Amino acid sequence: MRLTVVGCSGAVPGPASPASCYLIEADDADGRTWRLVLDMGSGALGALQRYCDPLEIDAVAISHLHPDHCADLAGLHTYLSYHPDGPAETLVYGPFGTASRIDELRGEGTHTRALTTFAWQTGTPVRVGPITIEVESVVHPVPAYAMRIEGPSELESRESAVIAYSGDTDVCAGLKKVASGADVFLCEASFLDSDNAPEGMHITALNVGKVAQQAACDRLVVTHLPPWADPNATRVEVGMHYRGALDIARPGMHIVV
Numbered sequence: 628m629r630l631t632v633v634g635c636s637g638a639v640p641g642p643a644s645p646a647s648c649y650l651i652e653a654d655d656a657d658g659r660t661w662r663l664v665l666d667m668g669s670g671a672l673g674a675l676q677r678y679c680d681p682l683e684i685d686a687v688a689i690s691h692l693h694p695d696h697c698a699d700l701a702g703l704h705t706y707l708s709y710h711p712d713g714p715a716e717t718l719v720y721g722p723f724g725t726a727s728r729i730d731e732l733r734g735e736g737t738h739t740r741a742l743t744t745f746a747w748q749t750g751t752p753v754r755v756g757p758i759t760i761e762v763e764s765v766v767h768p769v770p771a772y773a774m775r776i777e778g779p780s781e782l783e784s785r786e787s788a789v790i791a792y793s794g795d796t797d798v799c800a801g802l803k804k805v806a807s808g809a810d811v812f813l814c815e816a817s818f819l820d821s822d823n824a825p826e827g828m829h830i831t832a833l834n835v836g837k838v839a840q841q842a843a844c845d846r847l848v849v850t851h852l853p854p855w856a857d858p859n860a861t862r863v864e865v866g867m868h869y870r871g872a873l874d875i876a877r878p879g880m881h882i883v884v
């Protein structure tokens with residue numbers, strides 16, 4: 628699998644990055660490339676076109692319905708509906724209510740075929756070509772899911788690889804479950820320990836380090852830093868507990884697993 632960071636700004640887009648959006652690509656045994664997009668936050672659709680044509684997206688996986696994770700579904704709907712090579716369709720997996728959220732964002736409720744929505748169900752994996760997605764409920768002010776994404780490895784030494792994605796969450800059992808033994812753990816860190824963050828909303832950098840270390844993740848990519856956050860302070864705090872390979876996400880970051 629190949630992971631590309633399209634957008635990694637937390638809460639709102641920043642001067643250098645759209646809000647949350649990650650592209651996962653995997654080739655099946657016949658050589659066809661499958662494309663899965665994790666979240667479509669504000670500003671993501673423009674940057675996504677640097678890495679693929681949105682007509683080629685097989686599925687979109689939405690962690691939750693805050694605008695920094697789903698706002699550009701409206702633009703995706705327009706792109707798929709009006710592109711001269713279309714109309715095209717894609718599948719959107721998300722929390723219950725995703726279809727009506729898309730209507731709200733579009734400002735109209737005329738359903739067309741461009742986006743077909745399915746509600747996440749924990750315990751029921753979703754398959755997108757050679758990629759399998761399992762979700763766990765996590766702790767956030769709205770229904771939210773973390774994802775465990777398994778697919779073919781492109782490293783010679785192994786057959787499959789796991790990318791774990793936190794979405795937005797505080798520390799919880801679901802987050803620990805998706806992260807367990809992941810090759811790449813893409814985890815938000817919206818606060819520092821010193822921020823006196825409200826409980827049940829976001830995870831602190833200190834706790835990201837603890838969770839990733841306990842989960843024995845090979846590589847940790849810390850993401851969803853708001854434009855006002857200090858990446859260096861975040862890195863120091865995560866590193867107080869985590870001993871593996873550590874990166875702060877940046878747009879265009881490309882990881883092969």
Ligand SMILES: [Zn+2]
Pocket residue numbers: 637638693695696795851
């Ligand atoms: Zn967010």
Ligand SMILES: [Zn+2]
Pocket residue numbers: 691693767795
């Ligand atoms: Zn959120």
